[in-house]
Amino acid sequence: MHQDAFEQHFEPVWSELGDLLDQLERSRFRRKVDAESATALPHLYRKVCNHYAIARSRRYSPALVAQLHHLVLRGHQQLYKRRGAWLWRLLAFIATDFPRSLRSHGNYFLLSLALFLLPALIIGGYCASDQDFIYSVMSADQVEAMEEMYASDNARPGRTLERSSESNFVMFGFYIFNNIGIGFRTFAMGILAGIGTVITMLYNGMVIGGVAGHLSGIGYHETFWGFVSSHASLELTAIIICGAAGLSLGHGMLAPGQLRRIDSIRRRGRQALPLVMGAALMLLGAAFIEAFWSASAVPNTVKYFLATMLWLLVILYFVFAGRGAGGNR
Amino acid sequence: MEITAQAGTTDTVRTYETPEGIELQLRLAGPIVRACAWAIDLAIRMVAYGLILGVGSFFGGIGTALILIGFFLIEWFYPVFFEIRTGATPGKRAMGLVVINDNGTPISFSASVIRNLVRAADFLPLLYGVGLLVMLANRDFQRLGDMAAGTLVVYRDEEEKRGELPDVVSKPPPPGLTVDELRFFIEFAERSEKLTPERRWELANLLQSVTGEENQDAVNRLWSYAKWLTRGR
Numbered sequence: 001m002h003q004d005a006f007e008q009h010f011e012p013v014w015s016e017l018g019d020l021l022d023q024l025e026r027s028r029f030r031r032k033v034d035a036e037s038a039t040a041l042p043h044l045y046r047k048v049c050n051h052y053a054i055a056r057s058r059r060y061s062p063a064l065v066a067q068l069h070h071l072v073l074r075g076h077q078q079l080y081k082r083r084g085a086w087l088w089r090l091l092a093f094i095a096t097d098f099p100r101s102l103r104s105h106g107n108y109f110l111l112s113l114a115l116f117l118l119p120a121l122i123i124g125g126y127c128a129s130d131q132d133f134i135y136s137v138m139s140a141d142q143v144e145a146m147e148e149m150y151a152s153d154n155a156r157p158g159r160t161l162e163r164s165s166e167s168n169f170v171m172f173g174f175y176i177f178n179n180i181g182i183g184f185r186t187f188a189m190g191i192l193a194g195i196g197t198v199i200t201m202l203y204n205g206m207v208i209g210g211v212a213g214h215l216s217g218i219g220y221h222e223t224f225w226g227f228v229s230s231h232a233s234l235e236l237t238a239i240i241i242c243g244a245a246g247l248s249l250g251h252g253m254l255a256p257g258q259l260r261r262i263d264s265i266r267r268r269g270r271q272a273l274p275l276v277m278g279a280a281l282m283l284l285g286a287a288f289i290e291a292f293w294s295a296s297a298v299p300n301t302v303k304y305f306l307a308t309m310l311w312l313l314v315i316l317y318f319v320f321a322g323r324g325a326g327g328n329r
Numbered sequence: 330m331e332i333t334a335q336a337g338t339t340d341t342v343r344t345y346e347t348p349e350g351i352e353l354q355l356r357l358a359g360p361i362v363r364a365c366a367w368a369i370d371l372a373i374r375m376v377a378y379g380l381i382l383g384v385g386s387f388f389g390g391i392g393t394a395l396i397l398i399g400f401f402l403i404e405w406f407y408p409v410f411f412e413i414r415t416g417a418t419p420g421k422r423a424m425g426l427v428v429i430n431d432n433g434t435p436i437s438f439s440a441s442v443i444r445n446l447v448r449a450a451d452f453l454p455l456l457y458g459v460g461l462l463v464m465l466a467n468r469d470f471q472r473l474g475d476m477a478a479g480t481l482v483v484y485r486d487e488e489e490k491r492g493e494l495p496d497v498v499s500k501p502p503p504p505g506l507t508v509d510e511l512r513f514f515i516e517f518a519e520r521s522e523k524l525t526p527e528r529r530w531e532l533a534n535l536l537q538s539v540t541g542e543e544n545q546d547a548v549n550r551l552w553s554y555a556k557w558l559t560r561g562r
Contacts, residue, residue: 002558002559002560002561003515003558003559003560004559004560004561027414045349046349049347049349049350049351052351053350053351059508059509059511059512060515060559061512061515061516061519061559062512062515062516062519063491063519064491067491069353069354069486070486072347072351072353073353073433073486076347076353076433076434077429077433077434077435080432080434081434081435167389167390167391167394168390169390169391169393169394170390170393170394170397172394173393173394173395173396173397173398174394174397176397176398176401177397177398177400177401180401180405181401181404181405184405184446184449185449187446188446188447188448188449188450189449189450190450191447191450191473191477192450192453192459196450249477262471262476265476265477266476266477266478266479268477269443269447269477269478269479270439270443270479273439273442273443276446277442
């Protein structure tokens, strides 16, 4: 068959596919295509794939081959695209995928927890017994600001005097900006062979442990623990989860096993993403509690009670949620 | 990964074989053009920061909260927002680039999030130092984020308008030529529109041994062969 006859014969099919793709490439609200004509896509696409292969093997003109290649590429993109149901996917993610994903990263979680907890306990212990030791961890300015935040006479614990007049909303925005950013960075630095994540976790452990130890040591424990207890369960767990995700990524980089290094990283990235997204949601919740509840004037006993409930809830959630159906763990 | 470089070439075209058994060709984008795209995006982001700052400062406490949340979203999710909608941020679009999964499909949400989170590591120690080194060491110009997400940045494939073949009398080409050699006649005829007459003569004169003609006569002869090949006599 001569190229000309070939073109004339199949031109209607190509323009039909072209028109359908024009519609499908628009946003969902502006496309004018009914369900029935959309179902023609796979059939049309495969036909044009066939024509493309024929055109190439018969050495038809390069321009025709390019035209068909362009159609095929667009068809490929539309056919193999994932669509929709994002709200349902979000709910399913919270109910099952996130806790399951954490359980499958159990070892990394324990390692991340150790990297955070060991320096926190050691530095915290030193800071509690020696009031000057905190200056080895933080600068004098930071120590002063921190002491001011949790001084017994501060009506808004957790905020410096400068910030005490800021509304809860401002602090909510600040906690989102700051804390979720820290979480994301903790994960991202894992790709540098895990070193970035290890350093971040150790550093956070040292500073948080040091602050807690120092403030307890100088007698500000009422304001400090009253403030942090409510959101600690969500916030600290989320940071440790981000650490676990980063460590998994770093492990994939360092020891790809039987995979190529690039495939290993990609696989770890895919697997760790649910952890990071879940942790971001937890940090969002923590920011809400920290801004609107932690600094409020509610008696500490109520705060401690709710904090205990929240810790229990977090633990139960990660241990039990998403188990069962189909032998999933 | 199924993407393969064409054997023996050093160009930046990668082919991917689809389940239908045909090959898609992807043209990779290098560091320079991507840096230009990033600079455009940076300018757009600066304007967005400015707008948020300007509007937010009118609304007191809640305004400040919205500024901070807006900054957070732009810092981390500006590229994700555009990549999952059209495959490219405005900067990439302006430079004619698009981000795709390495199997040629449009970038998925999770891949976009991963590549833009890991951006924080690529940016180290200053202005994408790590990202640039990794890109230069990588066959597919992937930075760390692209490697973790399994994505490629490629040139957007623009459809070219096909010109008409020149109107001449068709003549059969001389016997004994291979299919690929015959194909050059068609390619020449299709490209003619973009060439100056002198360049056409120059190219056609190279085939004097085949056509036995010179200058415009040689060009006409090649066009005749092309017409014979595509339309018959």
